Amino acid sequence: ENKDSRMRVAVLTLSDKASIGQRKDESGPLIEKIMTEHGYNVTSVTVIADDENEIVSQLINLSDRCQNDLILTTGGTGLSIRDVTPEATMKVMTRNVPGISEALRYESMKYTNKAMLSRGVSVLRNQTLIINLPGSPKAVKESLDIILGPLKHGLEIMKGEASECARK
Template sequence: MEQRVKAICISDKKGVEKHPVSQIEILEDYGLKDDAHAGKWHRQVSLLSYETREQFNQEGGNVIDGAFGENLLVSGIDFPSLKVGTQILIGEVVLEITQIGKSCHSHCAIYHRVGKCIMPTNGVFAKVLHGGIVKVEDEVIVKKQEDNRLRVAILTMSDKASRNERVDESGPLIQKIMEENGYLVTSLNVIPDDFDEIVSNLINLSDRCQNDLILTTGGTGLSARDVTPEATLKVMTRNVPGISEALRYESMKITPKAMLSRGVSVQRNNTLIINLPGSPKAVKENLDILLPALKHGLEIMTGRSSECARKH
């Protein structure tokens, strides 16, 4: 079956159905020009299978191009079967799959009318590695990528930073340190200190973005709005208490205030989630403690090495 772009859809504001256009400029590290969902994040372009949409219509869906909020409707590709990191080539445009599926908190009009929506289970999201012009009926090529670096997502919890009332310094510092140590940083996001939003982001970054590690910063103190530990425990499948215990123990040698941190460390299936403090200074100190043992633990968790492995 031919793999081609069947529709290109954009909207000038969020929360409305997208409308089709015949061609579009896709901007590097941004998304579709003039589309409300484009930006400096990991979900710059949304893609959906044309065949899945057509089957939905045959079952009584009666939806048009862009109704699910998809940017690109593409034939011949089973998107949910792809792995995060797969590249999608359309002419000179290069997209990289960053997320499979999505959470659906407030059901859309389609769901209320038909009783289901296919975007949460069949849609995928990508970031733009190289931009260019895309037209309807352009050929689409799937290129599998092999990148064996450990994947890490960074999530900053801060009401003020999420409202652009202050600059997030801790998240970019974590990114710099992790990249210097050979990790692949897949996303850097700032969200409010909101329990449900933290839970939703942790689930997306682990289950749908297939990260090996999530490092959070902020929200670990004694303020009423500091709910990062509780949200992290909500999504865990296994507790990993030794990491946070060690961070507090070693940090106490630097400042007695370290005892006030409530950060936790857990596994969610094959993703390790570690809460770091909010200040850049404390982030740097915690990573200095954490990094010597971190890679070994992640390699065991992901099956890259075994407990018994030793050098000869």
């Protein structure tokens, strides 16, 4: 049995408009493209509405049943009343991983001071890392540029594949 050893990534786009076809989802496919280029196995790209219960059930399914190592969400992290991605993500977490989202906000401030308005969170649900990315394709690309380096190491630690943390 030739098991694919690449890290498994699910992409979840949260958008009322994209979920009913009023707007094309550009961020989800962009995440898929970038992650595939970096050697990840993208298992799914799903678009759903900004509904907290639906997001919760998708996150649980993608982590527990589908056993993805990583779930990248895009959208629903702002100040609008419909932006409930962080709340849904916090509901499914077993452990918090605040540094990723802190770094995203800090580094993104170099591109736009609106980055401080992002409420995105990063958490673990058992053996799955869940990271909320912003909704716009431009912000998605900038965010992935920021996290892709340390991300691989973090996932290897999570899976018990890396033990040596000392800087060379």
